[in-house]
Amino acid sequence: MIDTSRFTTFLPAKMRSQVDAYFEALDVIMHMKDPRVLSALGPSGLRGLVLHRGKQGVPTEIPASHRAHFDWTYPSDQPEMAELYRRAKEGQWDGDSLPWKTDVDPLNPEMPILPEHFIALDKLEEYGVRLNAKERRGLLASMVTWMLSQFLHGEQGALFAAAQVTEAVQFFDGKLYGATQVMDEGRHVEVFNRYLDTKLNKMYQINDNLFVIIDSLMSDGRWDMKFLGMQIMVEGLALGAFGTLHRQTKEPLLKNLLKMVIQDEARHVHYGVCALREHFKHHITERERKEREDWAFEVALLMRNRFMAYEVYEEWFEGRITRQQWRDGVYASPGMAEFRQVMFSRLVPNLREIGLLTPRVMKRYEEVGLMQYFGGLSADKLTAEQLLAA
Numbered sequence: 001m002i003d004t005s006r007f008t009t010f011l012p013a014k015m016r017s018q019v020d021a022y023f024e025a026l027d028v029i030m031h032m033k034d035p036r037v038l039s040a041l042g043p044s045g046l047r048g049l050v051l052h053r054g055k056q057g058v059p060t061e062i063p064a065s066h067r068a069h070f071d072w073t074y075p076s077d078q079p080e081m082a083e084l085y086r087r088a089k090e091g092q093w094d095g096d097s098l099p100w101k102t103d104v105d106p107l108n109p110e111m112p113i114l115p116e117h118f119i120a121l122d123k124l125e126e127y128g129v130r131l132n133a134k135e136r137r138g139l140l141a142s143m144v145t146w147m148l149s150q151f152l153h154g155e156q157g158a159l160f161a162a163a164q165v166t167e168a169v170q171f172f173d174g175k176l177y178g179a180t181q182v183m184d185e186g187r188h189v190e191v192f193n194r195y196l197d198t199k200l201n202k203m204y205q206i207n208d209n210l211f212v213i214i215d216s217l218m219s220d221g222r223w224d225m226k227f228l229g230m231q232i233m234v235e236g237l238a239l240g241a242f243g244t245l246h247r248q249t250k251e252p253l254l255k256n257l258l259k260m261v262i263q264d265e266a267r268h269v270h271y272g273v274c275a276l277r278e279h280f281k282h283h284i285t286e287r288e289r290k291e292r293e294d295w296a297f298e299v300a301l302l303m304r305n306r307f308m309a310y311e312v313y314e315e316w317f318e319g320r321i322t323r324q325q326w327r328d329g330v331y332a333s334p335g336m337a338e339f340r341q342v343m344f345s346r347l348v349p350n351l352r353e354i355g356l357l358t359p360r361v362m363k364r365y366e367e368v369g370l371m372q373y374f375g376g377l378s379a380d381k382l383t384a385e386q387l388l389a390a
């Protein structure tokens, strides 16, 4: 991506950031070589990256249209999904049962929500940013609040997507299972919102890149694209992110909350793999499969390159360092590196398992360093215990 700071130095800080953000949006859109992928993701890119629809402070209306699939014979048609349904019923829990009385102070050095090495402070120092101990804790508190805010926004997307795919999926066992996922996602919205509201007393707006992904899969009428977008890509990201934070945090309420959420999410990704494996291998044309391969790659890149916590940058560093320097800092952060690593070690094996990592696209994954995750276990082979331990 172009470093815009070289030709925007004469502009005020706010405008410099805006130019950099527009170039970044352009970079995302120009990168999409497949016209079908561009037409599927392009309008969402415009709404999210250029118009910032997720940040207008008013409810966002996203048009959704898909076919609801009814079956009046109620067949037992998918034993793996029936088993997931049974496990999901057993695994239901009440958000109220978490230890909400825990005293949480994001600035307390005795019980840090994130370890200090989560952000590459030395890299920021190279660019002239010096923070004292209190400010460092404040920055970490902002980062964790930002991450949890994005989890919450992602969970709202997951709640609606789970409701949509429950209508659209053709397996009846999948519909029953889907009903449990709608409940799970509702509970996730509840607990993340409660944590932000009562413990951190702050929430960040939705990140534009996350908005693009949610907008795109909400408005796509094809059920399998919704599955691919939500159950494989966004849920894969969520599992990686929740797992990283679960391992790194020393705050007991958050650790407990994430453990419960991860156990639910493990079922969700398993369901996505189960539903799409059969469909992609046998029921779509070569051309349709290529489009899905390319779409998945673009979304993977969107997630890898662009989850940059710009909202935290704008609050802390706009005018002090450039957006490019902030990106360098985020890339160099060990905590964020682990986040990306865990996220793709979850996602790539699932893409392989559903048949979207064909030799045609492997080269592109190789070029961006993602093929190292090819041999890992897919979600249908991983237990919640393994996910928590990894």
Ligand SMILES: [Fe+2]
Binding pocket: 155, 158, 184, 185, 188, 265
């Ligand atoms: Fe969730």
Ligand SMILES: [Fe+2]
Binding pocket: 158, 185, 235, 264, 265, 268
């Ligand atoms: Fe989920």
